[in-house]
Amino acid sequence: METNHHSPQRRLIELRMEHGDLDALIDRAHESAPADELMMRRLKKRRLALRDEISRLQGALQPDEPA
Secondary structure: OOOOOOOHHHHHHHHHHHHHHHHHHHHHHHHOOOOOHHHHHHHHHHHHHHHHHHHHHHHHHOOOOOO
């Protein structure tokens, strides 16, 4: 079976990995020297956008069951 490298499932995995990487980066930045506030805001905004995209994709892959 051929793997589709552009499938929604693969995109979801990639987004989760990027979100985890950003989490780690933000945590390390908080632990180290005083962080650049603008950079931190941009990282957190990107992380939030990733979380929203992950939620959207999950909803599309697993639609709610009708009542």
